[in-house]
Amino acid sequence: MKEFTKKRLILFLVSWALGYLFHSFAIPIPYVVGGIAGAFVSKTFIDKDTKWPALWRNLMMCVAGYEIGRSCTVETVMDIIDEAGGVVIATVAIIIVSIMASIWVYKRSDSNLISCVMGCSPGGMSLMTVLAEEDKRADMNLVVVGQSLRLFCVVASVPFLAMQMMEDPSAVTTIPTHEEWPWPILIPICVAGYLFGKKFKLPSKQLLGPILFAAMFSVLIHPTESAPRLLMIVTQLNIGLYIGTQLEKDRLMALGSTMPHLVLTNAVMIGVSVAMAIFLSGVYGFSLITAFLAMAPGGIAEMCIAGLAMGADVPIILAYQLFRLLTINFLSPYLINWYFKDSTEENV
DSSP: OHHHHHHHHHHHHHHHHHHHHHHHTTOSSHHHHHHHHHHHHIIIIIOTTOOOOHHHHHHHHHHHHHHHHTTOOHHHHHHHHHTHHHHHHHHHHHHHHHHHHHHHHHHTSSSOHHHHHHHHOTTOHHHHHHHHHHOTTSOHHHHHHHHHHHHHHHHHHHHHHHHHHTTSGGGSOOOOOSOOBOGGGHHHHHHHHHHHHHHTTOTTHHHHHHHHHHHHIIIIIOOBOOOOHHHHHHHHHHHHHHHHHHOOHHHHHHHTTHHHHHHHHHHHHHHHHHHHHHHHHHHHOOOHHHHHHHHOSSOHHHHHHHHHHHTOOHHHHHHHHHHHHHHHHHHHHHHHHHHTTTOOTTTO
């Protein structure tokens, strides 16, 4: 047990050092990227059994949820309502592209269609891996690798795209100057939000619950203080380390000829996200980096944390990502079960 704890501590410190290095080069979300890099290198070259506790990731997701939700104000809520059309268009566009990507991978691999649909679905990693576990027709290997690779490609591409888009001076968000309640309020907010999410079976309850409660608290009661920088660094590291341990060398090698198609479809989805970001930025007037993070087919936590780190309009990012996440999480199980209800391993 002591040896196990020591290895995790070393991995955490190495990832922290990598994150600090990335930070010195002004790379956005440096500690998420550092955690991913540290975990993947450890799992690939040092210890293939490297794992990161889901509990730690979930606790830090609650903190991320608080930080994301507290950035909402009455003004941003009104802005989101005004942009409802853009939210719907963006969601439909990326879902259509993901369906086309699923078909592309299916026709050029040995995997069945249901596995490709689960593996290419944007922003629903937690749900899709659960569905794959429950459905014997699904290839868990492809689903896990496809979802992990998509998220990794998006997170890895954010720093480079952001460096180009951050030239836009409107990318910086104005921080409210009025008095805020101290940050320890996040503890009861996170607990209440998690319990609410658990009771009502929200997807990603450890994230969405605190987001909803922190946003309601900020809008309806009183603005709250941002979590300490040290806590946010630990949050980023835990999220990155967990993502990194989901990528396994053996799984990547097992897919063989399917990998190039997965990489290509991820590149296409990112390209579509950039195109939609340019369109949304022109229509609604917010910054390109805000628009890209709102459109990017990554995880809601990672994209919002990136927005926090880069001074983007986090409530806008949250609105687009949240709407897509809820749409995918609530509709996907029913649509997949309906479409594939009479399918067999041979004809899907």
